Amino acid sequence: MxxxxxxxxxxxxxxxxxxxxxxxxxxxxxxxxxxxxxxxxxxxxxxxxxxxxxxxxxxxxxxxxxxxxxxxxxxxxxxxxxxxxxxxxxxxxxxxxxxxxxxxxxxxxxxxxxxxxxxxxxxxxxxxxxxxxxxxxxxxxxxxxxxxxxxxxxxxxxxxxxxxxxxxxxxxxxxxxxxxxxxxxxxxxxxxxxxxxxxxxxxxxxxxxxxxxxxxxxxxxxxxxxxxxxxxxxxxxCSNDIDFNNLNDTIFVRHRNADMPAYIHGNGSEKVFLIILHGGPGGIGLSYRSSTIKSDIEKECAVVYFDQRGSGMAQGSYSESGISIDIMAEDILALVKVIKHKYGNDSRFFLMGHSWGGTLGPATLLKDQSDFLGWIDVDGAHNTQGMYLEYIANFNRVALEQIEAENDIAYWESVLNLINTIAPEYNLDDVQRLNSEAFEAEAVLHDAGLINSEAGGGDNIIFNYTPLTILWNMQNTQSILDSDLFQNINFQDRLSEITIPSLVLWGRHDMVVPIKFAQDSYDNLGSIEKELVFFENSGHSPMSTEPDLFAEKVIEFINQNK
The missing domain is CATH 2.40.160.20 (Porin)
Known part of the structure; x- marks a missing residue:
């Protein structure tokens, strides 16, 4: 100020x-x-x-x-x-x-x-x-x-x-x-x-x-x-009459001094709602309304694209202490209550979280999973505390593999030089450097033919959001949450408390949330019905790089458990 x-x-x-x-x-x-x-x-x-x-x-x-x-x-x-x-x-x-x-x-x-x-x-x-x-x-x-x-x-x-x-x-x-x-x-x-x-x-x-x-x-x-x-x-x-066969609604959830938009699209005839928790922190909900999520999954159920507190076009009036993973988990449960109030108490829910959404998802389910029929973890960061050392180990492993395969040797040698400068003790600046380098590494793997190009066909985000607003929100929300995110959050030992059916979807070449956490998530979930699926030609976003297989697995999971 x-x-x-x-x-x-x-x-x-x-x-x-x-x-x-x-x-x-x-x-x-x-x-x-x-x-x-x-x-x-x-x-x-x-x-x-x-x-x-x-x-x-x-x-x-x-x-x-x-x-x-x-x-x-x-x-x-x-x-x-x-x-x-x-x-x-x-x-x-x-x-x-x-x-x-x-x-x-x-x-x-x-x-x-x-x-x-x-x-x-x-x-x-x-x-x-x-x-x-x-x-x-x-x-x-x-x-x-x-x-x-x-x-x-x-x-x-x-x-x-x-x-x-x-x-x-x-x-x-x-x-x-x-x-x-x-x-x-x-x-x-x-x-x-x-x-x-x-x-x-x-x-x-x-x-x-x-x-x-x-x-x-x-x-x-x-x-x-x-x-x-x-x-x-x-x-x-003015609000229109509800057409459950083709929902196209925008509603806001007011909870603890925040107003958060939920964009609801798709087939609500069976009152089955898939709530998507975006990445970030500070991402935007409608960025996931693309490819087969829009064309295929919305035909099977209603999809809820939710802008979390301090993200996208959410508004509010609260201090920095008003942004925490605990409060944001309560926001998701508040969203469920609003959907029930609007569309009926017989509404049923699945929860899907990608990246940071894979951190917020377990936090929500550990508060109350009674309203959810299933949990879908997409390259989720359920153990951000453990990502620091795993970044170093994963970069070292992948760099040596790519150098041996003679793929962009100069770049991967620079990665080895980078991790040699990283201290073994946790440091926020270093973890942010590693996180940024992970996205660059996936771009190099894409050029090497290991990761598919991302599919398009979604909403034009530029017309749905005010860019300066979302950039400001992203920067501020990340700065508030990152100080605690990579150091103190670890849900791995509590995943056994999540007992609803679960589906773990992971890109084989994910450098942002390394593949080790896919197996950790699957092994520690307390669900009797659970499945782990690897996407062989994907990195951190399999919904974009292998959209057909992604939609197939999600629809199959919803139909089995709805």
């Missing part, structure tokens, strides 16, 4: 420096505004805004001129005349992500604008808006308190949202109108350090309407915009 305050102070200093600095070759003439009316000093703006592909919206604004002066500089090419203006500004706007409806809200901000205009009417402006507020509007949201589930009226959250805007434009001097292009950086802050909507870059083309002659037009246009906003909000808040 201190860094942000320093940055804001620097921007404010530069703002004032630009506006009030003088030198010997400059002549400044102040304008007398005393005889101009309030309306003559006020500009009204209507603009379309959007974050490139992700969010679209409209906003209304006004700027009140309180200081103006003309600065004439003596340059080699002659005199350069610029008009400098200081204006009080205010904006009210509406924005939405039409694809998922998870990023809809209204915003307002107030501040001061400095604007420079040359003789040709070309303008450059900087606006600092310390007074900002963003109110999100969420789709259907259910609050879980203990065993009680209730639907939330007008769900959403409010955020303090100061902003900084830089704009360029062209003023039409004859008609007193203009068009502008603005880039706005907005910081929506609340208690939690990994919120949904932290950083938004928006671009807007603005039409400025000036002076009292245009007031009737302004009022008429504003009225239309307000009606449009109310209509859009009403449409987004």
């Amino acid at each position: 201190t860094i942000k305050l320093r940055l804001l102070s620097l921007v404010t200093f530069l703002f004032l420096k630009i506006g009030f600095s003088q030198d010997a070759k400059v002549t400044i003439t102040s304008s007398d505004l005393s005889e101009t009316s309030f309306l003559e000093r006020t500009e009204f703006k209507v603009s379309y805004s959007g974050s490139i592909f992700w969010n679209n919206g409209i906003n209304l604004g006004a700027e009140y001129l309180f200081k103006e002066y003309t600065k004439v500089k003596n340059r080699k090419r002659g005199l350069r005349t610029n008009t400098h203006q200081f204006l009080l500004n205010g904006t009210l706007g509406f924005t939405t992500n039409f694809s998922t409806k998870t990023d809809t809200g209204i915003f307002t901000n107030y501040g001061i604008t400095w604007r420079r205009t040359n003789k040709k009417g070309k303008q450059f402006s900087i606006a600092i808006n310390p007074l900002g507020y963003y109110r999100s509007f969420l789709p259907e949201t259910y609050k879980v308190t203990g065993d009680n589930v209730e639907k939330v009226f007008l769900p959403g959250r409010g955020y303090y949202a100061p902003s900084l805007t830089i704009g360029i434009g062209k003023q039409r001097l004859v008609k007193n109108t203009g068009r502008f292009f603005n880039i706005t950086s907005c910081y929506a802050h609340h208690i939690m350090q990994a919120p949904c909507l932290l950083l938004i870059f928006s671009m807007a083309t603005v039409l400025t309407l000036k002076r009292k002659k245009n007031m009737q037009k302004i009022i008429k246009n504003c009225s239309k915009v307000i009606v449009l906003i109310i209509t859009l909000c009403t449409v987004f808040s």
Whole structure:
């Protein structure tokens, strides 16, 4: 927070420096505004805004001129005349992500604008808006308190949202109108350090309407915009009748100060739900809606793609202590209660976790496995504590094998050099280096023909999520959880307490969660009915590299145990 305050102070200093600095070759003439009316000093703006592909919206604004002066500089090419203006500004706007409806809200901000205009009417402006507020509007949201589930009226959250805007434009001097292009950086802050909507870059083309002659037009246009906003909000808040044969729902789970989206797709006719726990920590749920999960598994059951706390488009207001594996496991159980409340108490569940999801899955089942018919572990990190030393051993083994096979010898020799620099005692920096190197190693194994290329055919994530939001969330959530994740979490000795049918799926060439943990998971699970399947041409993500076999095994497991 201190860094942000320093940055804001620097921007404010530069703002004032630009506006009030003088030198010997400059002549400044102040304008007398005393005889101009309030309306003559006020500009009204209507603009379309959007974050490139992700969010679209409209906003209304006004700027009140309180200081103006003309600065004439003596340059080699002659005199350069610029008009400098200081204006009080205010904006009210509406924005939405039409694809998922998870990023809809209204915003307002107030501040001061400095604007420079040359003789040709070309303008450059900087606006600092310390007074900002963003109110999100969420789709259907259910609050879980203990065993009680209730639907939330007008769900959403409010955020303090100061902003900084830089704009360029062209003023039409004859008609007193203009068009502008603005880039706005907005910081929506609340208690939690990994919120949904932290950083938004928006671009807007603005039409400025000036002076009292245009007031009737302004009022008429504003009225239309307000009606449009109310209509859009009403449409987004309406829920459709449930079509169990083809579920296509987005709901939010409110639990312990977090609002987390669940995207539910597929065949719910038998009320069988497969909940997928994404990797990360800090990943996104809909990244798994691809290939045969979407085309095959969704035909057999309803698939729930869940953005975990502090991930994807989840929102909330809580401190760092509000992100822990214990609380996140409770979130999954809360999700189960919400689905039962919405679709019926006869709903049945399977749980699947990939990578970090394979850590969160056991944590959830060890709290309560009574609602689940089966557990699917996909390259899951159930023993992150033991991964440090296993990384070293696995890198050494694979590197020697690849050097002997004469596959990319230079790279694998560099890997051997790397692990020789790693201390045998746990170190967070080293484990993060090893984890990063593991992904690079899988890319090299792919080039050697040992790992298949990833299949596509899924949802276009770029339109479903705001990239800056998910990147911010991922960074913050990882930084909070990683400090404890690789050092203290080990469920291996408690896997025997998981007794529901289990399926362990693993890529033979997984460098991220080494193959040793596949056998450990299978051997230690307390399930009577369990199966271990290796994917011979896969690394860490067999659902993408061998999608047909993956779907076949998952569907077979669900049909056997539903």
